[in-house]
Amino acid sequence: MIQPPCVLTFKGSYHLFYQYNPKGAVWGNIVWAHSISMDLVNWEALEPAIFPSEPFDIKGTWSRSATVFPDGNPVIYYTGVDAKGQQVQNYAIPADITDKNLRKWVKPKEGNPMVVADKEINGSAFRDPTTAWQANGYWNILVGSRKGSTGVAYLFKSKDKKTWTKTARPLHEVPNTGMWECPDFFPVSTSHEKGLDFSELGKDVKRVLKVSLDVTRFEYYTIGTYFPDQDKYGPDKDQVDGWDGLKLDYGNFYASKSFYDPVKFRRVVWGWAKELDSKEEDVKKGWAGIMPIPRTVRLDPSGKQLLAWPIDDIETLKGNKADVEVTFSIPNLEKAEPFDPSWKDPRDLCYKKKSRVQGAIGPFGLLTFATEKLEEFNPVFFRIFKAQNNKHVVLMCSDAEPSTVMTNVYKPMFGGFVDVDLSDRKLLLWSLIDNSVVESFAAGGKTCITSRVYDIQR
Numbered sequence: 380m381i382q383p384p385c386v387l388t389f390k391g392s393y394h395l396f397y398q399y400n401p402k403g404a405v406w407g408n409i410v411w412a413h414s415i416s417m418d419l420v421n422w423e424a425l426e427p428a429i430f431p432s433e434p435f436d437i438k439g440t441w442s443r444s445a446t447v448f449p450d451g452n453p454v455i456y457y458t459g460v461d462a463k464g465q466q467v468q469n470y471a472i473p474a475d476i477t478d479k480n481l482r483k484w485v486k487p488k489e490g491n492p493m494v495v496a497d498k499e500i501n502g503s504a505f506r507d508p509t510t511a512w513q514a515n516g517y518w519n520i521l522v523g524s525r526k527g528s529t530g531v532a533y534l535f536k537s538k539d540k541k542t543w544t545k546t547a548r549p550l551h552e553v554p555n556t557g558m559w560e561c562p563d564f565f566p567v568s569t570s571h572e573k574g575l576d577f578s579e580l581g582k583d584v585k586r587v588l589k590v591s592l593d594v595t596r597f598e599y600y601t602i603g604t605y606f607p608d609q610d611k612y613g614p615d616k617d618q619v620d621g622w623d624g625l626k627l628d629y630g631n632f633y634a635s636k637s638f639y640d641p642v643k644f645r646r647v648v649w650g651w652a653k654e655l656d657s658k659e660e661d662v663k664k665g666w667a668g669i670m671p672i673p674r675t676v677r678l679d680p681s682g683k684q685l686l687a688w689p690i691d692d693i694e695t696l697k698g699n700k701a702d703v704e705v706t707f708s709i710p711n712l713e714k715a716e717p718f719d720p721s722w723k724d725p726r727d728l729c730y731k732k733k734s735r736v737q738g739a740i741g742p743f744g745l746l747t748f749a750t751e752k753l754e755e756f757n758p759v760f761f762r763i764f765k766a767q768n769n770k771h772v773v774l775m776c777s778d779a780e781p782s783t784v785m786t787n788v789y790k791p792m793f794g795g796f797v798d799v800d801l802s803d804r805k806l807l808l809w810s811l812i813d814n815s816v817v818e819s820f821a822a823g824g825k826t827c828i829t830s831r832v833y834d835i836q837r
C-alpha cells in the first residue's frame with residue numbers, strides 16, 4: 380500500500396519518498412519508501428529511507444516534506460508517532476552527503492523530536508510538516524491540525540533550524556473544516572509562467588495555501604497574500620475558503636504536495652489516488668494506491684485560480700497511445716438550459732443530472748474504458764448551462780458508476796465547474812488513460828478530475 384508522495388531534488392535527480400506498507404496492500408506498518416529518477420517518469424526503487432526506530436517515531440513514520448537549505452544540505456521533516464501515541468515532528472538527514480543517491484538517512488538524537496504539541500495543540504491531530512521557507516531571517520514550517528472542528532495550520536519559526544517556536548496565532552484557520560492534513564504553502568508568480576521556490580516574496584508574488592480535508596478526503600486551496608511581518612496569510616476577497624473552495628483536482632486526488640524543480644524552473648504538484656477496489660482485491664493483487672502523473676502548476680492569468688497540466692516529461696510515453704485530446708465545438712450556446720443558482724456543489728449536480736440523461740447542451744465528452752457493447756464505460760463529460768448574468772456555466776463530470784458491472788467497488792461520480800470563456804465556442808479536454816486511472820484536464824488545466832476505474836476485462 381502506498382500513500383502520498385514527497386519529492387526532493389538533489390544534484391539533478393529527483394528523489395521520491397512516500398508512505399509505504401512493506402507488509403501488505405492495506406494501511407499499516409508505514410515506512411518511507413525511496414525511489415530515484417532523472418526525469419520524473421522512470422523510477423528506480425531504493426531501500427526505504429525512514430522507518431520506525433526511535434522513541435519519537437516508534438509507532439509510525441508518517442508524512443512529510445523535504446527541504447534543501449541554501450548550503451545544499453537536504454533535510455526531511457516528517458511526523459513520528461511516539462511511544463505514547465502522540466504525533467510529533469521529527470527531522471532526518473542523509474548519513475552520507477557525498478552519496479548522490481542519498482540511500483541512508485539518520486535521525487539525529489540531538490533535536491529530535493523537533494516539535495511537540497504544546498498545551499494548546501491536540502497531539503492526536505498534529506501532522507504533516509511542510510517544506511521550510513525563509514522570511515525575515517527566520518525559517519518557517521506549517522503543521523496541519525484541528526482545534527475542535529476548526530482546521531488549523533500552525534506556524535513554527537526558527538533562526539537556527541533547531542529550535543522552533545510556535546507563533547502567537549496560527550498562519551491560518553477555518554471553522555468547520557475539520558482536520559487539515561498535508562498543508563502546502565507556496566508562491567506563484569503574477570508576471571511569468573515559471574515556478575518559484577518556497578522562499579520567494581515580492582510584489583509579483585501571490586501565495587497558495589492548500590489543505591487536505593480529513594473529513595471529506597478532498598483538498599482545497601485559496602490564492603492570497605502572505606504577510607511575513609505578521610505571520611499571517613489572507614485569501615483574496617473572492618476566494619472560497621472552505622469545503623467548497625477550489626480544488627487542484629475534483630476527483631480521487633488527496634494529500635498532494637508540491638515542490639520547486641530547479642532543473643526546469645517549475646512548480647510541480649504530486650498527489651495520491653487511493654484504491655477504490657475492495658480490500659480483498661487489494662490483498663489479492665498485492666498493491667493498493669497509486670501516484671497519478673505529476674502536474675506543473677501556475678497561476679491562471681485571471682489570478683483567480685491555478686492551472687494544472689501534466690509535466691511535459693511524459694511526452695516520452697506518448698508512443699503508448701494512452702492519451703486522448705479533443706476539442707469540442709459547441710454550435711449553439713443559445714439553447715443552454717438555465718442554471719439554478721442554488722446548485723452550489725458541482726458533484727451534486729453531476730449526480731442530479733447523471734451521465735445518461737440528455738440535457739439541452741450535454742452530456743458530451745469521452746467514453747473511456749468502453750466495452751464493445753457498452754456494458755461498461757467511464758464517461759468524462761460536460762454540460763453547459765446559462766446563468767442569470769447571461770454567462771455560461773460549464774460543468775465537468777467523471778462517472779465511475781457505469782464503468783464496471785462489479786458491485787464490490789466504490790464507483791463515485793466526481794464533478795467540478797470549469798471557469799472558461801466560451802466566446803469561441805470551443806472546449807478542450809485532455810485525458811490520460813492508464814489501466815485503472817483516467818486523469819482528465821479541461822480548458823488547459825482549469826479543472827482536473829482523476830478517477831479510478833475497474834473493469835471486468837482487466
Ligand code: DQQ
Pocket residue numbers: 382383398409441442443458506507560561634
Ligand atoms: N495519512 C498519513 C498522514 C497524512 C495522511 C497517515 C494522508 O501523515 O496526513 O497515514 O492520508
